[in-house]
Amino acid sequence: MAKQLPYPVLKEIFDRFQAADPEPKGELEHVNAYTLVVAVALSAQATDAGVNKATRGLFQVADTPQKMLALGEEGVIEHIKTIGLYRNKAKNVIKLSRILVDDYGGEVPSSRAALQALPGVGRKTANVVLNMWWGHPAQAVDTHIFRVGNRTGIAPGKDVNVVERAIEDHVPAEYQRHVHHWLILHGRYTCVARKPRCAACIIRDLCEYEEKTL
CATH class of the missing domain: 1.10.340.30 (Hypothetical protein; domain 2)
Incomplete structure (x- = not known):
């Protein structure tokens, strides 16, 4: 488990996520x-x-x-x-x-x-x-968010409830609405479980993960 990243680093991380994808969307299809x-x-x-x-x-x-x-x-x-x-x-x-x-x-x-x-x-x-x-700033911690939170230091915690609280307590308020989707998508497509795609990661230089892939 990585250590909790400080506020300035978290702000830079979510500045980058926001610049790359200003309005992230969930992938479950629904009509209402x-x-x-x-x-x-x-x-x-x-x-x-x-x-x-x-x-x-x-x-x-x-x-x-x-x-x-x-x-x-x-x-x-x-x-x-x-x-x-x-x-x-x-x-x-x-x-x-x-x-x-x-x-x-x-x-x-x-x-x-x-x-x-x-x-x-x-x-x-x-x-x-x-x-x-x-549009509530509610944080649904699934396996992707749990992995990314702990691996990067964005929101470390021993269980999903601790990770949820870490997001709420440490991620800057202006990003709280979209944190859920940014981290899920990052975990699904870049910071994958077995071999994270660190070379393609936009926060590689800010991440606490020690075993970065080439």
């Missing part, structure tokens, strides 16, 4: 807040590409909780059976859709606590929805 919740819930232990492939057809027929309930659990399964843990995920999609209809008039709540109370929606999923749909 509801389909975003479903897509993120389905993405647990699955790739965004795999989820997108499954949900394109699903969201064409069920882009609201009411339509999802009409489709039913077996109908959901038919669309998402290429995704890992699809049976349990289908159950959760139907359960969360029922709660949204019964308790929220079919609308997705903008409260982290309310989102986390939905079946299949944990803190990470809630933070993704808060960030991507409502």
